[in-house]
Amino acid sequence: MRALVPSYQLTTPASLADALALLKSEPGVWKPFAGGTDLMVLLEAGKLAHRNYVNIWGLNELRGIDVTDTHITLGALTTYTEVQTNPILRREFPMLCQAASETGGLAIQNRGTLGGNIVNASPAADSPPALLAYDAEIELVSVRGSRWVPYQGFHTGYKQMHIDPDELLARIRLPRNTAGLTHYYRKVGTRKAQAISKVCFAAVGSTDHGSIKDTRIVVGSVAPIVIRCVQTEDLLRGKKLDDSTIDSARATLSREISPIDDIRSTANYRLRVAQNLLIDFLTTLRH
Amino acid sequence: MLINFKVNGESRSVDLFPMARLLDVLREQLQLTGTKEGCGEGECGACTVIVDGQIVNSCLVPVAQVNGCEITTIEGVAGTDQLHAVQQAFIDHGGAQCGICTPGMVLAAVDLLNRNPEPTEDDIRNGLAGNLCRCTGYMKIFESVVRAYRK
Numbered sequence: 001m002r003a004l005v006p007s008y009q010l011t012t013p014a015s016l017a018d019a020l021a022l023l024k025s026e027p028g029v030w031k032p033f034a035g036g037t038d039l040m041v042l043l044e045a046g047k048l049a050h051r052n053y054v055n056i057w058g059l060n061e062l063r064g065i066d067v068t069d070t071h072i073t074l075g076a077l078t079t080y081t082e083v084q085t086n087p088i089l090r091r092e093f094p095m096l097c098q099a100a101s102e103t104g105g106l107a108i109q110n111r112g113t114l115g116g117n118i119v120n121a122s123p124a125a126d127s128p129p130a131l132l133a134y135d136a137e138i139e140l141v142s143v144r145g146s147r148w149v150p151y152q153g154f155h156t157g158y159k160q161m162h163i164d165p166d167e168l169l170a171r172i173r174l175p176r177n178t179a180g181l182t183h184y185y186r187k188v189g190t191r192k193a194q195a196i197s198k199v200c201f202a203a204v205g206s207t208d209h210g211s212i213k214d215t216r217i218v219v220g221s222v223a224p225i226v227i228r229c230v231q232t233e234d235l236l237r238g239k240k241l242d243d244s245t246i247d248s249a250r251a252t253l254s255r256e257i258s259p260i261d262d263i264r265s266t267a268n269y270r271l272r273v274a275q276n277l278l279i280d281f282l283t284t285l286r287h
Numbered sequence: 288m289l290i291n292f293k294v295n296g297e298s299r300s301v302d303l304f305p306m307a308r309l310l311d312v313l314r315e316q317l318q319l320t321g322t323k324e325g326c327g328e329g330e331c332g333a334c335t336v337i338v339d340g341q342i343v344n345s346c347l348v349p350v351a352q353v354n355g356c357e358i359t360t361i362e363g364v365a366g367t368d369q370l371h372a373v374q375q376a377f378i379d380h381g382g383a384q385c386g387i388c389t390p391g392m393v394l395a396a397v398d399l400l401n402r403n404p405e406p407t408e409d410d411i412r413n414g415l416a417g418n419l420c421r422c423t424g425y426m427k428i429f430e431s432v433v434r435a436y437r438k
Binding site for chain 2: 005006008009010011012033036037040041043044045053055057058081101104105106107108110111192193194
């Protein structure tokens with residue numbers, strides 16, 4: 001059933017300071033509304049339970065990409081289109097660009113934002129696996145100030161996250177330490193364009209004389225949150241990259257994820273695909 | 288709230304609920320019914336319009352977010368006395384059948400050629416990836432876009 005549009009508030013603050021003041025004035029009453037590509041779907045389906053939103057789309061303080069020698073910092077409202085066209089992201093963070101190019105079609109990419117993708121907190125989101133594999137940090141701002149936290153650990157359960165009602169996700173920061181890494185990103189959906197993931201896999205890794213130095217392995221759509229597979233990473237660290245190691249890693253990964261049956265796929269299929277993608281990543285790393 | 292925007296070059300000022308979908312405002316308040324509703328959830332691209340030079344799904348844009356923007360709908364694509372090259376190519380090469388996807392396809396193609404006047408096959412497939420068609424099997428649409436820029 002369609003939503004009753006007059007029952008929703010969407011107020012447009014003049015500045016970030018005004019937006020934060022509003023979030024603080026009535027805690028939990030107001031929620032941010034960015035590009036709308038998730039929330040408007042719920043609205044039309046009559047499933048948008050919350051009523052009062054702050055329209056942050058026009059806040060320039062939340063836009064832009066800044067580069068220093070050590071980090072690249074993205075405003076929370078950076079769109080998928082902006083991600084794909086940034087030369088430094090294309091060179092140093094190709095998985096994020098690939099994720100952006102495989103999220104929806106162009107009309108979605110023009111409107112969907114990285115910050116929205118994080119705070120919407122879908123376990124099937126496409127950019128979080130890349131952001132986690134790149135060791136992203138996020139900045140939460142409020143009238144009380146600003147805090148940077150590791151993105152790893154931000155999501156605590158299905159649609160649950162460490163953010164206070166008066167806080168807004170403002171920026172995302174990636175350390176520029178990807179030189180020499182193998183990057184492996186693969187989204188598996190029903191079709192190439194527009195599909196929501198059945199499994200999404202992002203990993204980076206490096207080797208030294210046939211042994212694994214380090215990896216970061218992240219899988220989406222196989223747990224209540226996008227999951228960094230730290231046990232698999234621990235198992236792989238320092239090991240010789242041979243068939244026996246790959247087999248042990250596959251077994252560990254299988255215990256670490258908890259896929260379910262749902263509208264898009266089955267637990268069995270997701271498990272098998274996640275295993276195959278891990279094997280493919282490690283095989284890529286070996287060559 | 289009072290929303291001011293330009294639609295197809297004409298300034299409009301309309302009193303609207305801020306969460307109203309741009310799609311509904313165009314079709315119902317402004318009677319620009321060339322923009323179609325397909326899925327209503329950003330999957331099909333039938334409601335594609337151009338906002339400040341970028342295509343969007345108008346079903347996913349609350350009207351409060353287009354205050355001060357310039358919007359082009361399918362009604363604004365043709366010149367005063369002739370069709371846009373993309374529209375003419377769709378007619379000449381069978382790019383339209385039932386017509387529901389056509390306005391969105393045409394706008395996506397126009398946007399693609401604005402950004403990239405000589406697209407590769409992959410560019411065309413990517414540019415139109417967000418637009419579904421249930422009639423043509425896509426090849427005639429693809430052919431129409433190729434003919435539009437080779438003309």
